[in-house]
Amino acid sequence: MSHASPLIIGHRGASGYRPEHTAAAYELAFALGADAVEPDIVATRDGVLVLRHENEISGTTDVAARPEFAGLRTTKTIDGHEQTGWFTEDFTWGELSTLRARERLPKMRPANTAFDGRYPILRLRDLFELIDESAERHGRHLGLVAEIKHASYFESIGLPLDELFAAELDDAGWRGGDGRLIVESFELTVLGKLTARGVGGRKVFLIEASGTPEDQRLAHGAAANSYADFVTEAGLYALGGLVDGISVDRSMIVRQDAAGTPQTSDLVDLAHSAMLEVYTWTLRPENRFLLPAHRAGVGQARHGDWWGEFELIMGTGIDGVFADHPDLAVAVRDSLRPAA
Template sequence: MSKFSVVILTLTFIGCQTNEIKIAQPKAEKIVIAHRGASGYLPEHTLPAKTMAYAMGADFLEQDIVLSKDNVPIVIHDIHLETVTDVAIQFSNRKREDNRYYVIDFTFEELKQLNVSERFDPLTNKAIYPNRFPLGKSSFKLHSLQEEIELIQGLNKSTGKNIGIYPEIKDPVFHLKEGKDISKIVLNILTKYGYKNKKDRCILQCFDANELKRIRTELKSELFLVQLMEFKEEETRLEEFSKYADGIGPWIQQIIIGKNKDGTWQISNLVSNAHQLHLKVHAYTFRADQLGDFSSFDELLNVALYEANIDGVFTDFPDKVVKFLNKN
């Protein structure tokens, strides 16, 4: 009998006697994406919110990108300014006919003059999430994609970590109508900072399927691409998405669709269908202060990550997701 056989028999005997030897099944890697930074604690898309999310252990930090008048990529969620800044006070005469203030109408230097706050309703001046960072307190500013990349890469150097970026091309059709090719500008910056292919810690996302396909085919990007999804009818397009994208980013309610009569959660086939096409699934948005029918944030995370088997979460509370994953 070989030494290998003796070892196997010994382990088998011990296992039968004590029932202590168990082979653990490895869990698939789950990633934490800081949605607009640690936006549950600090105003979204500010450098302090990104720094906090970095310290909380997120795997990726998200950057929504809109162009300024002078073609600087600005990290802000919308093409408009009035829901997160004091633009209506500082530049009251710069709104368009629809009464909106557009990022693209301001130079980078002008945008840097604005004060950033927690998201609010400009009609009532009340915070969208009243229990988050108080409106009008402290000092926060807008910044460029380059500034954020340099912050993250600087922290990677000083901490020895390798936290990634997760930029989103916002409203490319709007930018093209304004005479600007936002995707080309952003890709050039990403390349300059060393984000070139799937091995680099950069995931590029967009809701516009035509634009994301263009990024892959016409602009020849080799980055990891994620097709964001919002509508149920898009679920029939997974095979099409798989031709150019590496993953999908659906709304969580496209995955967890309700409760059965016995109290268990109904899970759609979206994740399993995507996995069959080798697409990763990063779902949005997980908020501890917006739970819906879930009894706790942990319950929501457990259903999404383990019952539905998604691969990653966009969350305003990266610390809570990191803590949940570490104990499960």
């Protein structure tokens, strides 16, 4: 997939403008100039891969208002965290397909709530079709950055996401290494399994600013490598033999010093030295998500100096950014291009 640098990835579509993971969000992301879109992938009870931020869906669908599903509300421990709600793996696709999407951040993005109830949940196979159709409509190559969610958990309940994902790629004709596909996960194990299954495309390890990967915790307990261990110089060089890149929390790229001055870290340069691509999430314009120095006026939902922050991040030479408002990220990227 040929594109300008950095790659602009519509985070769950254009989720700043439409409820995330809906057809409208993905279509709008491409219309606004995104090079690729990022779905979060979880599974139903009957093994259908669906697109939701988490397998717990009370915050992103109307399930809580559907009396026919009241009996499915339950409490589970997912990756060490207890959660109560409704979970995709307790529904068949036929049941889940009757639900409608809702805005996940209604207080931050009240305008998006006008679209609540208008869009159904999508399957992964639906998104493959949407991308192919959008590429033809816009006359350019478009890509997919697929996030495999909670792989160890799903495998523990008999729903191996690597196997299900590989099968979906085959059915859609997306398995090949034509540059359209990137696969990412917070668990290295599932990325290795996908490579072993012959799944093409780049593999990217997602890295939190703190904590420990779930697959490492399950395998090694107290001796497990933390996320911080993977972003040392030695850790990055070790990853270079396992994956093609890393994708990190934005706070690991840009932060403020004690005087309140925004600064960038050397992580991009270190990772590039280890022959790894670097991506970051998530670029958002609202005050709540910006560094204090880039906030403006009163209110978390108000847009601050997002241009300054996006420009600072892109100036590190980063390979890709995830953005809720792809048009804003595209505008900053285009401003940084050398004059012809």
